[in-house]
Amino acid sequence: MARNKKKTLRDRFDEWLSAHPKAACAIIGSSVALTLVGIFLFVTFSGFGSSAEFIYNQF
């Protein structure tokens, strides 16, 4: 006889999203926006700004 499967965290989260459609849309929208802005900031500005330093042992 099959035992009742325990709900995973993801199952509960999906249930919660289904029960709160407006909150689900807000979370999805802001997650997408934050991810894209984060990628943009990283690709555009990371590792930039400081001047290149001369390394004596290279010569």
Place this chain on the structure above:
Amino acid sequence: MEPQVLKQRFAAMMAGVAVAAAVVAGSFFVLPPQATHDEAVDYGYVYSGAKSSSVDFIKANLRENSLLVLGSSEFSTPARTVPQIPAQTFGTNDYGIHTMLVGEAFDQCLWDAMALGALADGGLPHNKVAVIVGLGQFTDGGLDNSSFGERFSYTLYQGFCANEQVPAVLKAYVRERLSQQGIDETTIRSGMPKNPLELIDGMVLGAMDDLKLRQGLREVRAKGITMLDGSAVAPDWGALREEALLTAQTMSTTNDWGTEDEFYTTQLAPALDGLKDARKEETYTNTPEYEDLDCFLSVCDACGIQPLVVIQPSLGPYYDHIGISRDTRWSAYQHIRDVVATHPNARLADFSDREYEKYFLFDIVHFGWTGWIDAEHALYDFAQDGGSYGAQ
């Protein structure tokens, strides 16, 4: 999942994309355009990669009496170490010349060729440029791809490609060299787009580089010095050199080579024993740098720009110690001279015979107290009358 829910969530995703796009677009309004500057401020002496890569900023700050000087790490020497650097000599005295120093550590002749191609589009003040070269950039194997990639500027490359005065053969050479230095083909092709996709690549890469430079230039604008524009006087080079010698004698007291005390005690002395003959395999021949120098000078010729090539010496006793013989170094200097000699319009300020002159360098490869004064003398003469100082 129901279609209605799917629709709602897709709409939310699209809204997220729209918000992100708005943030990206907004950043162009928050950061001032590259050319933004204060007319009363001289930014020519600021050591910065952002400044050196910004065609708009450099061109906006070139004045009638400016001399564009391309170089690399020698521009990073602080005034507290060598008070004779251009920022002091030309920046705090009105000698009727402003030097616009462009370049950072690891900027070499290929970078210089692109920079000049971008900056000379439309001409330069008096159509002159000076470039400082040293043996360090002619080492076997050439510049490693990692260092080159860090300093590669898409804006300069795009400007170089857009300059119609630069012949196709030089553009093809630069593209080939960029490929050898590890720059990806998408970036290289987008400089001279042949289809809509490459055009879009170029627009995106250009916009991203524009934002980087806008961000970096905020720091540059804070570091400018007050512009001197009064009644110019001619420099007394003899007095400046005597003063430089006195300064050097107070700042180099711990070694016979004439290098600066702190550099000697913290960098050089601890390493000397381990460096004995460590570089005896060096030949200064196995490098594309000579061809890159030739390319740079060819870009000058094509754009109607007269170049002054300033040869910065290396510290003779140190290079003897690490096993690179005087003959090897001399051959390399001669190779540089030979390349310059193939361009009749080019002038040469050759300081390679100062390798053993005390205080000429403050470390092993960079102009020191008397070295900077003599180099500035050469720059000044070149800017004034076409370069009688050390000219061919």
